[in-house]
Amino acid sequence: MNTEEQKVVLEVKNLTKEFGDDTAVKNISFDLYDGEFLFVIGPSGCGKTTTLRMIGGYESPSSGEIRVRGQLLNNVPLEKRNIGMVFQSYALFPHMTVQKNVEYGLRMRGVSKLARKKKAAEVLSLVELEDYAARYPAQLSGGQKQRVALARVIALEPDLLLLDEPLANLDKRLRDTMRIELKKLQEKVGITTLYVTHDQEEALTMADRIVVMHDGNILQVGSPKDVYNDPTSQFVAGFLGETSSFQGKARVASDGFNEIVIDEAMIVRPIATNSFQAESSVFVSIRPERIKLSKEKQTQEVNCTTGIIDFVSYLGSHVFYFINILNGTALLKASEPIPHGEASFKVGDFVHAYWQEDNVVCITDK
């Protein structure tokens, strides 16, 4: 994906939004390619919705540029942009039937009644709601409302689809189903989509690329794999997925390799391509599923530690262990797949934890 030849649909350049003294979005830039499913993810209040609203035209930027297919949109009024936005609350018109809701955009564009009907039928069948055309929004379930909101914007064949936490109002089970449905639909229609969420699981499972925002800034842009495996900041490491993180000091070992010492007891050795200034402070992050546990002492001298299991969290397909290490001053999280349904360790067990060099993520800044 996202090679240079790919067509850029949306271009955001140095976008900033100030609300009085408060800067909600700070000079962010990113591109969105044709047909791509791009996720903007970040904690509550980090400026995701504000970014989306500026692109959609519901909010005007304090500075910066927004271009769609090369055309500068900053001064194009909302109703003249061909961008479809699905609101978190769905914003269906309660006094109109599903049919009327879906036809609304076409009606505003002066499409004939016959053509409107045809298009509405088409998109309603796309979201599998043909039989609900005559209902009012109040007569629909949350998931159905969500699909109507989608159908309503898809009917306009927009250049760009903006989704603001479209699954946030649904219960867990429906959310999981809709997640797959939405991804399939996006692939079927091939529509370029910008999706805002604070749910990291959603982003990891659905995204082509992820933009991680924090406090109005973009911290990292990359594929789910990149962002998960190579977080460039402490925040990204902690925000996407579970991780155990430690602060340590870099040093050069007697065999010439770089290593990080944590609490003068645990030695973490990353792959050799990492280089640090001696004595500099380094942040180390290890994913729980990369950590192995054993009752026996391992042969390796580095990338291992010992501890006592403090808590076992049973998740059906997995167990999650919280292990007290370094004399109880730190917590290590490890997960274990349990195909036979039995956890290997219990609370109070003394365990040896170890991991591979390439499972260590080192972050030098912050």
Next chain:
Amino acid sequence: MTISTLSDRLSRYNKFFLLSPLLFFLIFFFAGPLLWLFRVSLYQSRGSSGFGIGGADGKEGGGFYVEGTWTLENYFKFFQDEYFRDIMFFTVELAFIVTVVTMLVSYPMAYYIYKAGAKLKTFLLIIVILPKLSNMLVLVYGLQILLANNGWINKALVGLNIIDEPVKLVYTLFSVVVSKVLLIAPYTILVITAALHGLDRTLRDAAMGLGASGTRAFLTITFPLSLPGSYVALLITIVWALGAFVSPLLLGNPDLQTLATEVPKQTFENVNWAMGSAIAFIILGLMFLVVLVFNLIIGSAIKWRTA
């Protein structure tokens, strides 16, 4: 009885304890007199001439009605007598005009308040409420002075050479309508403003995102969705307009009298308590009828709300 069972009982009925002062007030000063008034409307009138000065004339017991009688004759008389019928028609006509004018004035004002920024909004709301904080009579007399032949308006119009001679403004339908609108509009505006603020603002955003211009978004989304709330405002306006009393009394003329002004006329001038009471109940009936009819018509038109 132990303390705990007593307090149990108290807590079971505590809702009613909280309500009791109001309940007492309503029963003794509203429901009671109303019932008595209804009873009075069913007495036989004493003087059929309309001048039945009800002084004590000894033999027949005197008073303001014939004691011990039960009759619907006052109601029949009302609907048979052209004099009363004309007053009723004028009352309805006036209510219609006042309602239309009030709604036409209130909706745009409410919409403007809804759209205004925080500071302007507070200012406008104070402006709207202010007349209601002053005495109603002060307001009406003020209007009388303003609209008088040598009042400010006429002086200004003559002074600006727009007209040669003062126009008669006061004691006309115009002055009655203006004052009645002034008295009702603050409530109408507040109710519509509240209704507008209850709307989901993202709906308008969504409409414009789908390509609607501001005007079309208003016409297709904001306006229809504000109707259920505005309908409440409409009912308040109609009911109030039907009961017009001070405006026709102080700013009208003998041809511009309403059922409400007729009640004290019958009761105190003609000393015909029975007829006065009957008219009072006819006003009440008229109000109920209007509310009922509107509920049937408009209630079914907004079925999506409850669907």
